[in-house]
Amino acid sequence: xxxxxxxxxxxxxxxxxxxxxxxxxxxxxxxxxxxxxxxxxxxxxxxxxxxxxxxxxxxxxxxxxxxxxxxxxxxxxxxxxxxxxxxxxxxxxxxxxxxxxxxxxxxxxxxxxxxxxxxxxxxxxxxxxxxxxxxxxxxxxxxxxxxxxxxxxxxxxxxxxxxxxxxxxxxxxxxxxxxxxxxxxxxxxxxxxxxxxxxxxxxxxxxxxxxxxxxxxxxxxxxxxxxxxxx
Amino acid sequence: xxxxxxxxxxxxxxxxxxxxxxxxxxxxxxxxxxxxxxxxxxxxxxxxxxxxxxxxxxxxxxxxxxxxxxxxxxxxxxxxxxxxxxxxxxxxxxxxxxxxxxxxxxxxxxxxxxxxxxxxxxxxxxxxxxxxxxxxxxxxxxxxxxxxxxxxxxxxxxxxxxxxxxxxxxxxxxxxxxxxxxxxxxxxxxxxxxxxxxxxxxxxxxxxxxxxxxxxxxxxxxxxxxxxxxx
DNA sequence: CTCCTTATGTACCTCTGGGTTAATTTGTCA
DNA sequence: TGACAAATTAACCCAGAGGTACATAAGGAG
Numbered sequence: 001x002x003x004x005x006x007x008x009x010x011x012x013x014x015x016x017x018x019x020x021x022x023x024x025x026x027x028x029x030x031x032x033x034x035x036x037x038x039x040x041x042x043x044x045x046x047x048x049x050x051x052x053x054x055x056x057x058x059x060x061x062x063x064x065x066x067x068x069x070x071x072x073x074x075x076x077x078x079x080x081x082x083x084x085x086x087x088x089x090x091x092x093x094x095x096x097x098x099x100x101x102x103x104x105x106x107x108x109x110x111x112x113x114x115x116x117x118x119x120x121x122x123x124x125x126x127x128x129x130x131x132x133x134x135x136x137x138x139x140x141x142x143x144x145x146x147x148x149x150x151x152x153x154x155x156x157x158x159x160x161x162x163x164x165x166x167x168x169x170x171x172x173x174x175x176x177x178x179x180x181x182x183x184x185x186x187x188x189x190x191x192x193x194x195x196x197x198x199x200x201x202x203x204x205x206x207x208x209x210x211x212x213x214x215x216x217x218x219x220x221x222x223x224x225x226x227x228x229x230x231x
Numbered sequence: 232x233x234x235x236x237x238x239x240x241x242x243x244x245x246x247x248x249x250x251x252x253x254x255x256x257x258x259x260x261x262x263x264x265x266x267x268x269x270x271x272x273x274x275x276x277x278x279x280x281x282x283x284x285x286x287x288x289x290x291x292x293x294x295x296x297x298x299x300x301x302x303x304x305x306x307x308x309x310x311x312x313x314x315x316x317x318x319x320x321x322x323x324x325x326x327x328x329x330x331x332x333x334x335x336x337x338x339x340x341x342x343x344x345x346x347x348x349x350x351x352x353x354x355x356x357x358x359x360x361x362x363x364x365x366x367x368x369x370x371x372x373x374x375x376x377x378x379x380x381x382x383x384x385x386x387x388x389x390x391x392x393x394x395x396x397x398x399x400x401x402x403x404x405x406x407x408x409x410x411x412x413x414x415x416x417x418x419x420x421x422x423x424x425x426x427x428x429x430x431x432x433x434x435x436x437x438x439x440x441x442x443x444x445x446x447x448x449x450x451x452x453x454x455x456x457x458x459x460x461x462x
Numbered sequence: 463c464t465c466c467t468t469a470t471g472t473a474c475c476t477c478t479g480g481g482t483t484a485a486t487t488t489g490t491c492a
Numbered sequence: 493t494g495a496c497a498a499a500t501t502a503a504c505c506c507a508g509a510g511g512t513a514c515a516t517a518a519g520g521a522g
Contacts, residue, residue, distance in 0.1 A: 018488055018499055039356055041273035045480060055501060060481065120418055121352050125270055128417035141422040169439060172419070172427055173408070179415065180407035186359035187351055188403070191372040196403055208400060208447060215446035216439060216454065223447065249469055249518055276510060286471055291511065469518075475511085482506105488499070 023054050024062050031059075032073045036115040039122045040070050067130075074119055075136050081116045082140035084109055090147060095155030096218060102147060103174050103210050110178040111202070117182045144171060155217070165217035173216065177209040254285050255293050262290075263304045267346040270353050271301050298361075305350055306367050312347045313371035315340055321378060326386030327449055333378060334405050334441050341409040342433070348413045375402060386448070396448035404447065408440040 030051045034043040045066055049056035063069040088105050090098035110117060123131050131137050148167035155161030181202075189197050196205055211223040261282045265274040276297055280287035294300040319336050321329035341348060354362050362368050379398035386392030412433075420428050427436055442454040 016487075016500065020499070023499085039270055039272060041270060042356075044478090046478085056480090057482090057501065058499085061499075066480065118356065120415070121356060124415055124417045125273075125349065125352060125356075128421045131418055131421050138422065145423070168423060168427065169436070171423070172436070173439065173443060175415075175419075176408045176411035177404070180411050183414070184351070184355055184406075184410065186355045186357075187362055188406075190359045190362050191369065192376065192399060192402070196399065205400070205403070208404065211447050212404060212443040215452075216442050221446075247470065247517075251469070254469085275508090277508080287511090288471065289469080292469075297510070464522090466521090467519095469516100471516080472514090474513075476509105477511105478507105478509085480505105480507095483504075484502095486499100486501075488497100490496090490498100492493100492495090 020062075023058055026052050026054060027059055027062065027069070028073060028076055031069050032077060032115055032119075035070055035073050035122065036118040040066075040126065043070075045069075071130050071133065074123065074130055075134055077113075077116050077119055078131075078134075078137050078140055081109060081113050082143065084113075086143045088147075090151065095151050095158060095160055096214070098151045099155070099170075099214060099217070100210055102144075102151070103213050104206065106144075106174045107178045107181070107206050107209055110182050114182055117179060120179075121183050152217075160219060161217050162219055170213060170217065173213050174209070177212065181205065181209075251293075254289055257283050257285065258290055258293065258300070259304060259307055262300050263308060263346055263350075266301055266304050266353065267349040271297075271357065274301075276300075302361050302364065305354065305361050306365055308344075308347050308350055309362075309365075309368050310371055312340060312344050313374065315344075317374045319378075321382065326382050326389060326391055327445070329382045330386070330401075330445060330448070331441055333375075333382070334444050335437065337375075337405045338409045338412070338437050338440055341413050345413055348410060351410075352414050383448075391450060392448050393450055401444065401448065404444050405440070408443065412436065412440075 027048070031043070031048050034048050034051070038044070043066075045056060045059060048069075049059060052058075059069060063072055085105070088102070090101050093101060123129075145167055148170050152161060152165050152167050152170070155165065156163055185197055195201050207223075211221075215221045215223070258279070262274070262279050265279050265282070269275070274297075276287060276290060279300075280290060283289075290300060294303055316336070319333070321332050324332060354360075376398055379401050383392060383396050383398050383401070386396065387394055416428055426432050438454075442452075446452045446454070
């Protein structure tokens with residue numbers, strides 16, 4: 001991985017170690033940054049190569065072409081986020097706290113993974129072409145729906161959730177707010193100021209998202225901020 | 232604008248009319264499609280030129296360079312959508328119906344303007360760089376906030392809205408759902424099936440968005456679909 | 463009619479960026 | 493220890509895309 005920049009710099013006797021795993025990982029890390037920053041067509045292979053500790057040839061050696069690299073980047077970032085989501089255990093919480101917890105966790109995980117958001121935006125610009133091609137991504141999406149399904153069933157059984165509460169709709173509502181919060185920060189704050197993107201603004205928004213989601217499925221839900229305006 | 236493809240095709244005596252407005256409009260229409268489809272870096276000037284009724288030279292004549300063209304496209308599509316929004320008059324509706332109406336209108340206008348959505352997505356990938364540069368766009372965003380402010384004030388005065396109802400937050404909530412609905416259709420339906428993107432699914436979602444938004448600000452709000460699951 | 467500005471078409475230039483070729487080093491197994 | 497595959501480097505190729513030079517037609521003013 002190291003170039004031998006000899007002091008004399010004459011013989012160019014390069015010496016290096018074989019370390020395919022590290023090289024691949026290094027390439028993917030840099031490529032993720034670049035694709036997330038500039039998109040598929042906007043990212044530049046020469047630039048990616050330059051930022052890695054290895055050479056352009058290695059990118060083609062391991063990933064075939066630009067699209068292959070992008071595909072790997074996409075699958076890697078998807079699986080990383082979904083695994084993070086899978087960590088969360090709400091099976092031992094009552095339905096309403098569980099739902100609150102899931103919503104907050106989704107909101108937070110989006111905030112903490114802007115690269116994922118950007119790559120999904122880019123995928124949508126490409127009509128999800130590469131997500132569709134992927135064999136690994138479809139499997140990853142079951143976990144969150146399963147959790148919501150469980151919560152809904154328990155909630156309906158105990159009578160605290162409306163009978164028309166739907167796991168997929170819940171996921172859609174939570175995702176839409178959480179995703180937009182990150183994806184459209186730039187245009188939104190440019191157009192309307194950044195008051196919702198200060199630390200306090202985000203705190204309030206996070207609470208509002210919980211209220212929004214719970215409000216649609218919890219019978220007789222009342223937000224816990226009854227009257228006062230702001231701190 | 233018309234090329235004179237002479238039958239003999241020898242003398243190439245091209246004949247054309249001066250029509251700058253139409254040429255510009257034609258270029259912008261095609262460019263909007265191309266930028267919306269492929270992004271700033273993904274769109275191809277030669278391809279845009281080929282699809283217009285004029286030549287590449289004209290693009291540079293009127294818009295300077297690729298970025299200039301993109302900037303014009305962006306401003307044009309922004310002003311088109313915001314003008315559409317401005318048409319809507321809710322001043323003579325009671326606060327709650329007005330809020331419902333505004334929410335529904337936002338949802339619908341997003342569905343009906345996928346190119347706008349795609350260009351805003353692209354802008355966000357570029358960190359709103361070109362929106363920030365624009366002189367015309369900032370002015371366009373006041374209208375919707377003004378309307379929401381009016382509704383909030385009336386609603387609070389008459390006691391039907393919570394005192395912490397905030398116009399900007401309301402706009403954020405409505406936008407997030409409406410925007411995500413269109414922007415992430417490709418990845419969402421790929422991952423979770425297209426049940427929310429059928430005609431019925433969209434109808435239900437639209438209602439849910441209204442319930443979500445009103446639920447956070449209307450005192451004692453109850454969705455009007457009390458118990459049954461689906462038709 | 464002539465001149466001038468605006469508008470337009472054609473052909474071309476340049477360089478970037480995705481991708482490749484060929485040669486070299488590393489490590490391993492007989 | 494020598495051969496062989498895997499890993500890596502450096503240098504190169506070239507199509508294509510952004511952008512330009514140049515010539516010329518359209519249309520209006522005087």
